[in-house]
Amino acid sequence: MAEAADVQRTNRWYGIAGVSFCCIGVGVLAGSPVLVLAGVVAVGFAFADRIDSEPNHAIDISRSLSTATPTAGEEVTVTLRITNRSESICYDCRAVDGVPPALAVSDGSPRLGRPLAPGGTVTTEYTITATRGVHEFDDCWISIGNATGTLIRQFRVPVMGQSSVSCVPPAPQPVELALYGQAVGSTGRIATQSGGSGTEFHAVREYRRGDPPSRIDWNRAASTGELSTIEYVRERAATVVVVVDARAQAYCNADPDGQPAIERAIAGAHAITEGLLRTTNRVGVSALSPTECWLEPSTGDDHRSQLRKLFGTHPALQPIAPTEPYLPITMLTQLRHRLPSDAQVVLCTPLADSYPALAGRRLMAHGYPTTIVSPDPTISVDDDSDAPRVAVAALERAERVRSLRNDGIRCLDWRDESIQVSVERAVRRWSR
Amino acid sequence: MSAFDDRPPRAGVVLTGVFSLGVVLTTGVGAIVALVGGVALVAATHTQRRLLAGVGAVCQLLGLLTAGVVGAGPVPILTGMVLLIGAWDSHLYTSDLARTLGRATPTRRLLAVHLSITVLVATLLGAAGYVVYSSIDGGYPIGVVLSLFCGAVVLLWLSRG
Numbered sequence: 001m002a003e004a005a006d007v008q009r010t011n012r013w014y015g016i017a018g019v020s021f022c023c024i025g026v027g028v029l030a031g032s033p034v035l036v037l038a039g040v041v042a043v044g045f046a047f048a049d050r051i052d053s054e055p056n057h058a059i060d061i062s063r064s065l066s067t068a069t070p071t072a073g074e075e076v077t078v079t080l081r082i083t084n085r086s087e088s089i090c091y092d093c094r095a096v097d098g099v100p101p102a103l104a105v106s107d108g109s110p111r112l113g114r115p116l117a118p119g120g121t122v123t124t125e126y127t128i129t130a131t132r133g134v135h136e137f138d139d140c141w142i143s144i145g146n147a148t149g150t151l152i153r154q155f156r157v158p159v160m161g162q163s164s165v166s167c168v169p170p171a172p173q174p175v176e177l178a179l180y181g182q183a184v185g186s187t188g189r190i191a192t193q194s195g196g197s198g199t200e201f202h203a204v205r206e207y208r209r210g211d212p213p214s215r216i217d218w219n220r221a222a223s224t225g226e227l228s229t230i231e232y233v234r235e236r237a238a239t240v241v242v243v244v245d246a247r248a249q250a251y252c253n254a255d256p257d258g259q260p261a262i263e264r265a266i267a268g269a270h271a272i273t274e275g276l277l278r279t280t281n282r283v284g285v286s287a288l289s290p291t292e293c294w295l296e297p298s299t300g301d302d303h304r305s306q307l308r309k310l311f312g313t314h315p316a317l318q319p320i321a322p323t324e325p326y327l328p329i330t331m332l333t334q335l336r337h338r339l340p341s342d343a344q345v346v347l348c349t350p351l352a353d354s355y356p357a358l359a360g361r362r363l364m365a366h367g368y369p370t371t372i373v374s375p376d377p378t379i380s381v382d383d384d385s386d387a388p389r390v391a392v393a394a395l396e397r398a399e400r401v402r403s404l405r406n407d408g409i410r411c412l413d414w415r416d417e418s419i420q421v422s423v424e425r426a427v428r429r430w431s432r
Numbered sequence: 433m434s435a436f437d438d439r440p441p442r443a444g445v446v447l448t449g450v451f452s453l454g455v456v457l458t459t460g461v462g463a464i465v466a467l468v469g470g471v472a473l474v475a476a477t478h479t480q481r482r483l484l485a486g487v488g489a490v491c492q493l494l495g496l497l498t499a500g501v502v503g504a505g506p507v508p509i510l511t512g513m514v515l516l517i518g519a520w521d522s523h524l525y526t527s528d529l530a531r532t533l534g535r536a537t538p539t540r541r542l543l544a545v546h547l548s549i550t551v552l553v554a555t556l557l558g559a560a561g562y563v564v565y566s567s568i569d570g571g572y573p574i575g576v577v578l579s580l581f582c583g584a585v586v587l588l589w590l591s592r593g
Contacts, residue, residue: 035500
């Protein structure tokens with residue numbers, strides 16, 4: 001039921017008594033009885049809030065959604081139904097639905113204003129465009145007023161029916177990010193310094209008992225009569241933990257109406273994990289966030305669907321910036337203790353401040369080869385007044401990228417192109 | 433994210449203009465001042481400027497007072513006062529709707545119901561005043577005394593709270 005709310009006076013007719021006395025005074029001075037009469041008309045409104053009854057209507061609200069699990073970009077129709085449960089007319093009923101802040105209303109209005117007959121119901125529809133994440137609707141704000149508009153009562157009403165939208169993005173186009181040459185035992189795509197089974201030639205050695213016949217160099221055996229074994233570059237799978245910077249600073253954007261940088265960071269992280277899983281690497285996910293987020297490195301289809309759900313709906317990666325404090329050193333230490341000893345780290349961050357660069361350096365120093373994937377949040381700015389501020393932010397960020405590269409940390413500066421193009425360009429640069 | 437459009441509903445601005453124009457038409461010699469006031473009131477409703485609205489309403493009232501002083505009849509003056517109250521209420525209500533519901537929300541029914549009630553109450557008060565005025569004209573002073581007495585009682589009762 002609705003929270004209790006006091007009646008407020010709107011003071012709508014504040015000053016009407018002055019008008020009345022003005023009319024009566026001028027009428028008396030000028031000997032004009034009609035002006036005195038006009039003053040009488042006005043004086044009635046001075047007491048309107050005393051005459052009229054208080055608005056005490058019981059209002060019920062229900063909400064229904066065309067779908068509670070839309071795909072990203074799908075339009076969801078929200079139907080809001082407001083009922084006057086009392087036995088008197090509500091002359092002025094206004095409602096504002098608690099639309100989740102990260103969702104844009106694409107059609108209609110989540111606001112409604114109508115008089116409501118006793119037992120009467122009014123319905124409004126509006127459309128929201130779904131975006132990644134779990135979005136909770138808030139209570140509905142209600143304002144009811146009396147007939148003369150002199151008294152109002154404002155309160156929040158819990159809404160019956162559906163109250164959340166959960167949107168898991170589709171699997172992205174996989175991105176094959178080049179990893180450092182560190183690997184674990186199982187077969188994969190990371191080239192190691194040692195020879196073994198694989199596809200790329202590494203060396204020829206003496207035949208040892210038990211070598212598979214397919215790796216014996218039969219040409220050499222035919223010409224020299226000695227058996228030798230061909231070794232290929234051993235390809236192994238890596239353990240990679242993709243870490244998303246989900247602190248409040250990562251929700252920045254040069255364009256206030258555009259999507260925050262973290263959305264690109266999450267999309268990039270998702271595409272990279274898809275690419276890594278495709279090449280049989282073990283992939284885990286974590287976040288630099290006040291909310292704990294950790295998924296153990298693993299592989300397989302079940303793990304892939306877990307990752308997809310995590311990137312779509314995990315509370316640490318919500319579309320709205322966290323308000324809880326982030327403890328930078330504690331959280332980083334916690335992450336470091338969780339990382340498997342042979343893990344590589346891919347840190348997806350817009351590098352909006354110096355902390356992610358520090359985190360990257362610390363991880364590298366503790367023996368975790370770290371690659372930073374950084375969506376640039378300073379690329380689009382429509383408002384000229386913001387241009388100097390954004391220019392300074394861009395300079396600071398460029399300096400962070402340069403400094404990380406100088407320290408030997410791979411840093412992918414992802415500008416306005418697709419992640420695939422950006423990764424391809426970076427991989428070419430790293431392989432030089 | 434789509435920004436909330438807090439411009440006033442067009443119907444409210446139009447109704448304020450209609451009421452203000454009505455005041456201008458009833459003020460006779462004070463029409464110029466009332467017209468200036470009407471323009472100011474409509475502009476204030478459109479731009480949601482409270483001070484300008486106050487200036488506009490005062491100008492309209494001055495037009496009405498001028499008409500009354502130079503001897504306009506009771507019907508135009510009372511009609512003018514009813515319309516002035518309607519114009520002021522329309523401005524206030526439109527601004528309030530703009531602040532809470534904005535332009536994108538349909539608000540015509542709210543406006544229609546609220547302003548109908550305001551105009552109805554003002555008309556009833558004006559009619560009551562006109563009856564009293566007629567009784568004075570007809571030479572029944574006892575009626576005036578009784579009316580004043582009843583009015584004083586009602587005012588005292590109302591001001592208790």
